[in-house]
Amino acid sequence: MLNFKTTLTATTAALAISAGALFANPYAEYEGTTLVVNFPAHPHYNAAIQVLPEFTKQTGIEVEVDQLPYLKMR
Numbered sequence: 001m002l003n004f005k006t007t008l009t010a011t012t013a014a015l016a017i018s019a020g021a022l023f024a025n026p027y028a029e030y031e032g033t034t035l036v037v038n039f040p041a042h043p044h045y046n047a048a049i050q051v052l053p054e055f056t057k058q059t060g061i062e063v064e065v066d067q068l069p070y071l072k073m074r
Contacts (some may be wrong), residue, residue, distance in 0.1 A: 031060030040070040 025031075039045040045067070052063045 025059075027059040027061060032062075033060075034062040034064055036064045036066065038066050038068060038073065040073055041067045042070065 039048070049065055052065070056062055
């Protein structure tokens, strides 16, 4: 019975450690990276630009946006 409790405790601890690793920041490896993206000058993309500071806050990844008229992107 003692061996079962020890095994159960060790298994529970291993699962807890694994769960903690799963919830760690998956973007830590890319923190400090800067992405340069090209968006068309269009209101829909302006809305996307507004959420980029939150993206940077959560991931540590900077985003630099270049906007061009749609027809020049072709």
